[in-house]
Amino acid sequence: MAQELVHGHGHGNEHEHGLEDAKQFARILYVAHGATFLFSLGTLSILVLIVNYLRRPETAGTMVYSHHTWMIRSFWFYALWMLLGALLWFTIVLPFVVWGIAWIWMAYRIIRGFLDLNNNRPMPV
Numbered sequence: 065m066a067q068e069l070v071h072g073h074g075h076g077n078e079h080e081h082g083l084e085d086a087k088q089f090a091r092i093l094y095v096a097h098g099a100t101f102l103f104s105l106g107t108l109s110i111l112v113l114i115v116n117y118l119r120r121p122e123t124a125g126t127m128v129y130s131h132h133t134w135m136i137r138s139f140w141f142y143a144l145w146m147l148l149g150a151l152l153w154f155t156i157v158l159p160f161v162v163w164g165i166a167w168i169w170m171a172y173r174i175i176r177g178f179l180d181l182n183n184n185r186p187m188p189v
Contacts, residue, residue: 086128087181089119090135094178097135101170106142113139127186131177134187138173142166 093112100108113136120132145166149159180187 090131098174130186133189142170
């Protein structure tokens with residue numbers, strides 16, 4: 065499938081269908097990241113992250129690849145911001161500010177990624 069997505073082997077419709085399937089799966093992953101973000105503050109996103117890592121190689125050479133990379137990077141940067149907030153918890157009241165900014169930043173990245181995917185735009189990774 066990865067070769068079909070990248071090189072377009074087979075009929076044009078098969079390539080187009082494979083790309084549409086990859087885009088639809090990425091949409092599902094954006095929704096899953098969003099749901100875990102809302103209901104577990106991103107803790108359960110580790111499960112979705114694993115799927116991103118598994119599915120990303122299949123999309124090499126397509127704009128969908130950039131969306132997997134975007135979701136992966138979003139998760140890890142969000143995790144770092146949350147860790148920083150947790151470390152600040154023991155020192156001052158600032159963790160709530162860090163967590164609030166991290167939450168808004170992650171929400172922005174999930175929404176922007178989903179919208180750009182729907183508009184067939186790659187992510188700036």
